[in-house]
Amino acid sequence: MHELFAPFMLSDILLGNRIVMAPMTRNRAAPAGVPSSLMAIHYGQRGDAGLVISESASVSARGGGYPGTPGIYTDKQAQGWRKVTDAVHAKGGHIFAQLQHFGRISHPGLQLDEELPVAPSSIKPEGLAVTYGGMQPFLMPRELATGEVPQVVDQFKKAAAVAKAAGFDGVEIHAANGYLIDQFLRDVSNQRGDRYGGSPARRLTFLLEIVAAVSEIWPKGRIGVRFSPENSFNDMRDSDPAAHFGYYAQELAKLHLAYLHVLEGDISAAVPAVDYRELRRRFDGTYIANNGYGKARATAAIEQGSADLIAFGKPFIANPDLVTRLRRDLPLAPSDPATFYGGDERGYTDYPTATEQSLSTMATV
Secondary structure, X not given: OOHHHOOEEXXXXXXXXXXXXXXXXXXXXXXXXXXXXXXXXXXXXXXXXXXXXXXXXXXXXXXXXXXXXXXXXXXXXXXXXXXXXXXXXXXXXXXXXXXXXXXXXXXXXXXXXXXXXXXXXXXXXXXXXXXXXXXXXXXXXXXXXXXXXXXXXXXXXXXXXXXXXXXXXXXXXXXXOOOHHHHHHOOOOOXXXXXXXXXXXXXXXXXXXXXXXXXXXXXXXXXXXXXXXXXOOOOOOOOOHHHHHHHHHHHHXXXXXXXXXXXXXXXXXXXXXXXXXXXXXXXXXXXXXXXXXXXXXXXHHHHHOOOOEEEEOHHHHHOOOHHHHHXXXXXOOOOOHHHOOOOOOOOOOOOOOHHHHHHHHHHHO
């Protein structure tokens, strides 16, 4: 059996294989951010991945940023997530909750009392916000006061407790893709003059405080962090992503976390500007590589030691049995982009497995 499909010890969790289902926002949550029964079916169908990472779950009512996304801060949300975790566990899998705060990538129409979204600095991102009223221009966010930052840290801690009550196996702190923690990490979006801004060490403070707070709920071996050093999504940039995120990875390595999950490169660029093998060297714990991996590239990365686990995103959308298809070298089904965000079971839970496709073909012959 190839190493990609061999078991792997993630801290104290034995994963069935080295394939990770990446977090993907699909906008199918019920009102009030409660995970729907449809979500439980969707995740359960894909539960044979070695590790499933949930879509982003907002840590507070003010932390949301898209319509139809789940939260992880109320009892009802915990009950909804319990159906999801039970479905994955019934398939023999493990699932981490991705804890998220959108920061400036939100809109008053998605905030309590239509307040402005918050950010490390009052810098308006270019682009459009996704709202219940359609696409609308981003607005100038309100800079978080120094005294407010610990309140947001506490929201992550409380969300981590909800995740534990909901039956998750661990949590991933979302510090990527232009959302609040990433906004603190990158120097173009963080122009603060207090202890949360300035040098890379100060910009990392917010994330380190969140990790410390979450580790009061979960052991560090059940906490992962996600980075995207050069992803320009959500109007993000950094003056020196290789140096800054290399430093961040090195500092996180000291904490002995479950893993570092890295979106390598820019989703809109073909060639990465950062040496990710060097970043992986800086973080000597479990490293999850993400962004455009197929079976051959994933296999090579594991054999060469440049990654321990490989996260697959879009291939999991149309292939609920992706692990089986990769193992048997079966063709991958194409997905329908028109059904990626929002809607019903179409393009979400109705993609057939290779076996179901075969039986359907035989029945029509």
